Amino acid sequence: MQRKPTMNDVARQAGVALKTVSRYVNGDPTIGPDFAERIRLAIDELGYRRNMAAARIRPGQSAKMIGLIISDLSNPYFAALARAIELGAAESGYMLIIASSEDNGQRHDRLVDRLLEQQVDAIIDVPPRSPGRTWAQIPPPLPPLVFVDRPADFAADTVLADNAGGAHAATRALLDAGARSIAFVGDSVEIFTMGERLAGYRRAIEERGLRLDDAVVVDTAHTTDEAMRVVLDLLGRGHADAVFAANNRAAFGALRAFRLGETFLPLVGFDEFEAAALVNPPISVVTQDIAAMGRAAAGLVLARLAGDDSPFRTVVLPTSLMLRGSERLRPGI
Missing domain, CATH: 3.40.50.2300 (Response regulator)
Known part of the structure; x- marks a missing residue:
């Protein structure tokens, strides 16, 4: 492992006294602009970082x-x-x-x-x-x-x-139970895990020869409340006959939407959550260790x-x- 640069290294690189570097690091405003610029450049070049824990650590530890x-x-x-x-x-x-x-x-x-x-x-x-x-x-x-x-x-x-594999298994379970228009409800697919889960969901649908409907793919459910509103909208439009909730917040939001809309669609969530086993029927989930x-x-x-x-x-x-x-x-x- 490469040795971490010290304040002595900065002083040598900048051509100033160690005490001057110490004053600069501790925010002394009286240091002349020429010295300050030389020290700043030396710190950037060496990658020096102030050791906030030094006072608590004995040498060699x-x-x-x-x-x-x-x-x-x-x-x-x-x-x-x-x-x-x-x-x-x-x-x-x-x-x-x-x-x-x-x-x-x-x-x-x-x-x-x-x-x-x-x-x-x-x-x-x-x-x-x-x-x-x-x-x-x-x-x-x-x-x-x-x-x-x-x-x-x-x-x-x-x-x-294995996010893609888990989402694929969840979507396949909904398809096996008879669903044909499965909504994907989750957070932004810019997040790696969400992108992988969307890929697994799409793969399961494509394997059954079904049409991928972008109208039921929603990646704007960042919170439980947003997931609830998304699912309420899906219920109102009648576009989906099942829901794959791509994280625990989406699953909980879907449950709240079902209660408010007095309609229950088949549901599988990704990640366990405390209420999953307490509702009727208990919620099927993809679990990670x-x-x-x-x-x-x-x-x-x-x-x-x-x-x-x-x-x-x-x-x-x-x-x-x-x-x-x-x-x-x-x-x-």
């Missing part, structure tokens, strides 16, 4: 901290993923710092910078839907990096679920921290279809 950037901590899926990673990291004595990007590229960039300033030992990242800069644009050295749930255009270990995904991400990053320099790996975990009866039409819920 690490912070024993791993940064985790997820999409949305309020989403039960990401909360469960964070918990699994936290448990895996704790087994090796590492503390997890968790932050949410809200799928915003600029916020994600700020979080990355903050974690690097904190000198975390490694970063586990769920890449945002709308990326800002690329990881390749960040000056080296970078700590060990693992992508989870979604890939990124950067060479690093990656842990994914979130705990296994978290353990895999933690295991990969801990192996890199232990010196593993083998080629980067992409781990794709299988999904399972849990049929409970909602894929078939039944009266009432």
Whole structure:
């Protein structure tokens, strides 16, 4: 692993005293503009980052901290993923710092910078839907990096679920039960997982020789309320005879729409949610082993921290279809 540049390196590169660099890093406004510009250029060229944790670390020791950037901590899926990673990291004595990007590229960039300033030992990242800069644009050295749930255009270990396969199985189950116009309700297909689920849904329909109807494909359901409104609209127009809800929020929104519209369509969701087994009929879902995904991400990053320099790996975990009866039409819920 490449040695991280120090304040001494910056001082030598800029041709100034170490004390001057220290004053600049700590925001001293009295430094002359010539010295300030030389120091700024040296920092950019070397990729120096202020070590926020230095005062707490004895020489030769690490912070024993791993940064985790997820999409949305309020989403039960990401909360469960964070918990699994936290448990895996704790087994090796590492503390997890968790932050949410809200799928915003600029916020994600700020979080990355903050974690690097904190000198975390490694970063586990769920890449945002709308990326800002690329990881390749960040000056080296970078700590060990693992992508989870979604890939990124950067060479690093990656842990994914078989999203396309799970969506294909869910759509096929609805077709097997007699549906012919299945609505796809989900978040933006710019998100890797959503794009994969849409691909699996389309493949299942094409395999049956049915016409793909873009009028029932909706990728604007970012929240439960938006999913509810989408499904209410579908019910009102009568275009769909079944619903594939491409995430847990879409599934819950569909249930609310069914109650308000007093109509129940066959439904299969992607990802388990607490109410799925409590309604009548219980909701069929595609399940991911979130705990296994978290353990895999933690295991990969801990192996890199232990010196593993083998080629980067992409781990794709299988999904399972849990049929409970909602894929078939039944009266009432």
